[in-house]
Amino acid sequence: MSTVESLVGDWLPLPDVAQLLDVSITKVHGLLDERALVALRVGDRRIRSVPAAFLQDGHVVESLKGTIIVLSDAGYTDEELITWLFTPDDSLRGRPIDALREGRKTEIRRRAQSLAW
Numbered sequence: 001m002s003t004v005e006s007l008v009g010d011w012l013p014l015p016d017v018a019q020l021l022d023v024s025i026t027k028v029h030g031l032l033d034e035r036a037l038v039a040l041r042v043g044d045r046r047i048r049s050v051p052a053a054f055l056q057d058g059h060v061v062e063s064l065k066g067t068i069i070v071l072s073d074a075g076y077t078d079e080e081l082i083t084w085l086f087t088p089d090d091s092l093r094g095r096p097i098d099a100l101r102e103g104r105k106t107e108i109r110r111r112a113q114s115l116a117w
Contacts, residue, residue, distance in 0.1 A: 004079050005042050007086040010052035014039065017050050020058060036065040038078040051082060053097050061097075063105035070112040084115075 005011070017037070018025045031037045037060060039048045054061055071081040085097040092099050096108050 002042075004040065004083045004086070007083060008051045008053070011042050011049035012052050012055070013047050013049050017055065020055055021060070022058065031060065034065070035068050035072065036060055038068055038082060040079055040082065051086070051097070053086075053101065056101055061100050063100050063103075063108070067096075067100060067105065067108055067112055070109055071115070074112065074115045076115070084112075 012020065014028050015025060018028045021028070028037070032039055037050050037054055039050045041047065042049050054064055067085070068081060071084065076084065085100075086095050088095050092107070096111070099105075099108050
């Protein structure tokens, strides 16, 4: 198991994401293409999957897309940005993904933007 796999813990294969969001698998691929979600190949079978924490109450975490774009613009790969989002940070009292799920996007975006410099 890679570091990012163990950091995230719960992963959802794309068909499960489609089911939880109540959309077609094509729509999930569209969300990946537009960078509203990111997926990695994980597990022994290397199945393309999304961290479960990216979904909340049947929707994609609202502030996730902008944060993904900021981190991508800073040069982060999908694996690196997922690692950053799931790495505990004492100054945040948790992980950046938890702060996003709590609606604290401004703080997280500011930190993400500073990574580009």
